[in-house]
Amino acid sequence: MALTDTKIKNLKPGLKPLGNHQDGKTTHQQTDKPYRVSDEKGLYIEVYPNGSKYWRLKYRTHGKEKRLAIGVYPDVTLAQARESRDIARRQLAQGIDPSEYKQATKAARQEAADNSFEVIALEWFNRKLADKSENHRDRTLRALKKDLFPVIGKRPIESITPPELLKALRKIEARGAIETAHRAKQTAGQIFRYAVATGRAERDPSGDLKGALATPGKTHLAAITDPKEVGKLMLAIEGFTGTPTVKAALQLSPLLFCRPGELRHMEWAEINWEDKQWELPATKMKMKQPHIVPLSKQALTILEEIHRLNGSRRYVFPSARGASRPLSENGVRTALRTLGYTNEQMTPHGFRAMARTILDEVLGFRVEWIEHQLAHAVKDANGRAYNRTTHLKQRRDMMQQWADYLDSLKLEASTPNVVAGNFRDRI
Numbered sequence: 170m171a172l173t174d175t176k177i178k179n180l181k182p183g184l185k186p187l188g189n190h191q192d193g194k195t196t197h198q199q200t201d202k203p204y205r206v207s208d209e210k211g212l213y214i215e216v217y218p219n220g221s222k223y224w225r226l227k228y229r230t231h232g233k234e235k236r237l238a239i240g241v242y243p244d245v246t247l248a249q250a251r252e253s254r255d256i257a258r259r260q261l262a263q264g265i266d267p268s269e270y271k272q273a274t275k276a277a278r279q280e281a282a283d284n285s286f287e288v289i290a291l292e293w294f295n296r297k298l299a300d301k302s303e304n305h306r307d308r309t310l311r312a313l314k315k316d317l318f319p320v321i322g323k324r325p326i327e328s329i330t331p332p333e334l335l336k337a338l339r340k341i342e343a344r345g346a347i348e349t350a351h352r353a354k355q356t357a358g359q360i361f362r363y364a365v366a367t368g369r370a371e372r373d374p375s376g377d378l379k380g381a382l383a384t385p386g387k388t389h390l391a392a393i394t395d396p397k398e399v400g401k402l403m404l405a406i407e408g409f410t411g412t413p414t415v416k417a418a419l420q421l422s423p424l425l426f427c428r429p430g431e432l433r434h435m436e437w438a439e440i441n442w443e444d445k446q447w448e449l450p451a452t453k454m455k456m457k458q459p460h461i462v463p464l465s466k467q468a469l470t471i472l473e474e475i476h477r478l479n480g481s482r483r484y485v486f487p488s489a490r491g492a493s494r495p496l497s498e499n500g501v502r503t504a505l506r507t508l509g510y511t512n513e514q515m516t517p518h519g520f521r522a523m524a525r526t527i528l529d530e531v532l533g534f535r536v537e538w539i540e541h542q543l544a545h546a547v548k549d550a551n552g553r554a555y556n557r558t559t560h561l562k563q564r565r566d567m568m569q570q571w572a573d574y575l576d577s578l579k580l581e582a583s584t585p586n587v588v589a590g591n592f593r594d595r596i
Contacts, residue, residue, distance in 0.1 A: 171209050172206065172207075172214065184197040185216075186206065208247075208250075208251070209251075211226050211228050212250060212254045213227065222242040223241055224241070228257065230261060240253070284327065284364075285325060286318075289363065289364050290313055293363040294313070300452065300457070301452075302452060302453050303434055304431065304433075304453070312353055317357060321333055326360075326370050327370045329361075331374040334375060338381075338382060342382060347382070350382050354375055358373055361374060391511075391513050392518075393515050393523055394522065394526040399575070400580075406419050406508070411504055414478070414486050417474070417486065418486045422501055424468045424471075426523070426542075429501060429518055433484075433486060433501075434484065436485065437482070440464075445469060445565075446565075460544045462568075463561070463565035472485070538567055
C-alpha cells in the first residue's frame, strides 16, 4: 500500500509495522535494526533506530539489483521523493544508471568547487604574494573578498566569461573607485593566467575588457607644500585631542614621511633604540629592500611616550579593535579630517610629497638623499641599487634638521612675529 505523510510520521524506531487488522489497527514487531516500508515502484523509506528516516529506490540494471539514496525525510518530502524516483526511472529507460549518474554529478560539482575562482585566487595569493609586503598582501586580499569573491568567487574559473568579470568590475566603478576597478582587473588577470598555467583554465578573459572601464583621471595625492601652511598643519596636529595612539601616528607622519602602511605596521621589535633608528625588513617594503629610518630627537620622544602605553604589544600603533592588529588605514586620514583638512587638501600619503618638496626646494638637501630616505628605487652611477646604509650619516642629519625645521614652522604659526630660521645655511 502506498505511503502517506501521516503513515510516515507515525513510523517509530524499533517498531516495524507488519500489517492492518480488520479493525484498522496496525500490528508491529519490535526490532533493534533499521526496517523498510515500501511506497510504490521501488521507492521505500528506511527507519533507523535513532529515528532517522531515509528515502531509497530499489532498481535493477544490467541484471543487478541496486539502490539509490534519495534523501532524508522530512527534508525530502514524499512528493519530492516520488519525483526523484520518476526521474531515476526515466534515466533507466534511457540506459543511464541513476547511481552512477549521481556520483558523476557529485564529482563534477566537487571539481567545479575545487576549481572555483575563490579557491584558485587564494592559492595564487598564498603562492605568488608570499614574499610581498604585508601592506600589499592586506590590500590585495581585502579587494578580493570585498569586490571579486561576492560576484564570481563560487564560479568555476574556466566558465567565467568577460561579461561576468565586467559585472564585478562595474560594481566597483559604480561607487566611483575607478582606479580600484582597474587594480581589481589587473589582479583578476594574474589569477586567470595562474589558472591557465596550472591547467585549470583555457584563457584569461580580462584581456577582452580592454577599454571597457572608465579611464581614471590623473590625480595627485593631496599634499601641503607651502611652509606657512605646513606650520599651521603642525600646530593643528599638536592640538589633536583623539586617542594617544592615533595622535602619535599623526605626529610621526610628517617626521618620518614613510608610506602610511609602513607606519601603521611599525613594530616595537623594529625600533633600534641604541642606534636611534627604525629598521624595516624587506618583506614590509614596496621595493623589497630593507630600509632604515633615522629617528630625530622629536620622533624618539613621541615613541618613548607611546611606549609607556603600547610597549607590551607587538605594534606601536595597535588597533582599538584588538592589539593583534595594527591601526586602521583610516586612522590618520580620519584624524586629518577631524582637524578640518579635506581629502583634497591633505592625505596621509601627502606627508611624503610635503617632505620631498620642501627638503629639496626650500632646504636644499641632495635629491639622492631624499629619494633614498623615501625608499624609492635609487641607483648609483653604475646602475646598482643603494643598500639601506647608503648616505646614512647624511640622512640622519637631514632627518634631524627636518624635525627642527617643522618645529620652527609650528612656532612661527603659533607666534606670527617669530620668523623661521634659515636652515639652508646649516646644510
